[in-house]
Amino acid sequence: MKGGQVREEPAVDAVVVGAGLAGLAAARGLEAAGASVLVVEANGRVGGRTMTRRIGGVSVEMGGQWVGPGQRRINALAEDLGVEIFPTEVPGRTVFHERGRRSEYEEGGDPPFADPGAASEVQEAFEALSRLAAEVPAETPWTAEKAWDGQTLETWKLGQTRGAGARFYFDLAVESLYACEPRDVSLLGVLADVASSGGFGGLFEIEASAEEHRFVGGAQELSERMARGLEGRVVLGSPVRRILQNDAGVLVESDVVSVRAGAVVVSVPPALRGRIEYEPALPAVHDGLSQRMPMGAVIKCHAVYDAPFWRASGLNGRAESDTGPCKITCDNSTPGDDAGVLTGFILGSDARRWGQSPAAERKRAVLECFARFFGREALHPRGYAECDWGAEPYARGGYAGVPAPGFFLDHGPALQEPVGRIHWAGTETATRWNGYMDGAVESGHRAARGVLSALSAGAGYHPRTDSDGRDLSRGRPRVGATGTGG
């Protein structure tokens, strides 16, 4: 678009598109192995779907924030970068709000459903899902039972549960974990995810669990430190528009810079892969892939108070409700800070509906929600902020890409498969903790290994001259004209 202002950068071994956790981890891995890199990022900041903001005098997390002890890659990275973690445990009772009735229950107990049979029904459904997931190979979910990719999770739920209470709670778990409705996601997609990260029930409970941690200074700090280590090799505010490849190398064109390389790591969610133009065009299965993994829908809302007033009532800040906009909340205060932070999630269908309301109306509804759960003090925060990830053009939603039915059977094998000199990263391509920060790091490391192996096999950037001595690698490599492809 801004052709006249594009700066041509010296050629590097590899360009990385996207300065989220995956892209920066890839760039770091490449540099550590001696390759030269340039990272090109669309947003004016690094961190991707992690974003830390100051609101009402405190730091809050607008995106991904939790890590668990089983996630060894993200924990190792944090340790390496000197970013510390702290436990998020808040003792107290959880608010449960169903059919207009508010109650409370102790941690480790069963939610006090209106229907007394619901708790065991939910437990059985979670266990059944985990049992099925145990049969799915996390690295190749497309080799599992085909029928699992032919149905939505909604269909499976209806067959597995009877009561309205169990169904509401199952929906809440799915919305909380995937920021989508059970109808939006393939059963196999969920099974693959559970297989990549442990049992389903555990995932849902994990937010309230003593095992969960957050990062001191916020999750974005990891990306910021990685970017500092790559100083001068990260270009911000420069959406990549086109990636060309031929036998000389790749050319990555973005709003601010244009750069040639031996390889490129595209480290964005599948839905954003599809926003880039490729020459030659991507094979149909790769383009199709980018059409079949839409992002989830989430508006993450924070209210900052002078103190975590709910704790005085013995509450832990978690609420579970069948009434939105925020059907799930948590205490997101930072230890050592006086302020109290309540965080609510507007998810899936609710996010799509509430995203269309005026901001002031949405804020009022969120605070009224908090007040229903925790009392009228919730109506008067000293700070409020929210992020509708679906309105972020370089995220297109959150938390992550959601595999629609049929996605894995036809497109799964292509998720990680390079296309010539193009390698893919991003948490959606991970085989462990897919959809989490840990998966992002795994995917970055894997892509870096793939690039290094291709470079050592001679796939570097090779300026070429034609029979007339013209340097074919200068100017746009018109692949159609030279008859070469990836």
Next chain:
Amino acid sequence: MKGGQVREEPAVDAVVVGAGLAGLAAARGLEAAGASVLVVEANGRVGGRTMTRRIGGVSVEMGGQWVGPGQRRINALAEDLGVEIFPTEVPGRTVFHERGRRSEYEEGGDPPFADPGAASEVQEAFEALSRLAAEVPAETPWTAEKAWDGQTLETWKLGQTRGAGARFYFDLAVESLYACEPRDVSLLGVLADVASSGGFGGLFEIEASAEEHRFVGGAQELSERMARGLEGRVVLGSPVRRILQNDAGVLVESDVVSVRAGAVVVSVPPALRGRIEYEPALPAVHDGLSQRMPMGAVIKCHAVYDAPFWRASGLNGRAESDTGPCKITCDNSTPGDDAGVLTGFILGSDARRWGQSPAAERKRAVLECFARFFGREALHPRGYAECDWGAEPYARGGYAGVPAPGFFLDHGPALQEPVGRIHWAGTETATRWNGYMDGAVESGHRAARGVLSALSAGAGYHPRTDSDGRDLSRGRPRVGATGTGG
């Protein structure tokens, strides 16, 4: 990308993005009402998903080609443009190929399934689907029974059919009609489509029906004649990259031209809407929509012979098979021409798999398929051509966008809904014959009406000056900087 070469065009009342049937119909409607237009098209040709090519001395249709008598908009347009239609009836028996066994059956008869109960099972399933569809309002399918958008058509099929024969034939019908697998599509999506176009069984049989017509000179001829009527107002080979809007108007930026207008009609499938950058960014529900209607997958294959040799054996050129790559074929010869044309469709999952094979291998497999159905003469065509629509970057698949489960409930109302000065067209937005050429024309007319009504309400292009007398409408309208939006 080619900033330096972009030509600034004089402002018009409306820009139309996409010179397919919908876009051209919209432009024509706008001009007829006195509005000035400019059509900007990514491909080097008009016609979108209709494309006529010369192969082996005859014209063949690489894309959409059939029209039916109930499709009054496309028929009226053809009449208006002086494009004639001809019937496609070929008398003779249909080849039926199941479980490796080849048989033939008379038109109007039942396919000779290995399982004798399959025919009535199929009939019942088609009828049941049509009955359900009768309960779906074609204009507002999201108001129908919610559960129908929570399941795949695959789930419904498994509940409705028992035998392998019935299921194969049901799959074949779905693949033929939507170029996708039953697992790829929401039950409600199919019901909405059937509601917009008549009964399901009728749709599937229509290709072999005496009622079906083709266009003399090919379906692309319609677009070519419309473009001729718009001479000088259609810019080809110029992908639109960015659409900006503020209170002065819209600015449409493409590779070749940049143009200001009062409104823009984006007349591309939802999956391609998502390839354009919008400033301000689209509301989340609109961006989400463009992520949740992936294109079907089809490779359309033609073999041209000296004569339609199968007719001598009493065959009509149609084959139905459970073995690919082409599970469905037809006689696509042109009356009055000596040559015989067999057309085979590689659909859905098959298209994704076969799209990854070398072209020579795919051609051999297609011809061997034709030979199994019609005899060894099929192995030696005088011409052969195919189009993998999924490999076309400005189509991203075919025939049309496929609504995934959950699409209609959350995004349906936004399909036609303008975003400020941006109006939407394309067959996917039609309420009658959605997915067909007729729907494309309907959508173009509807979008033109929307633009005209907005223009007459004062939404034209208004150059503005700020307090310092600078013309804000010159240069890039940085919406963020001026604080104005759509």
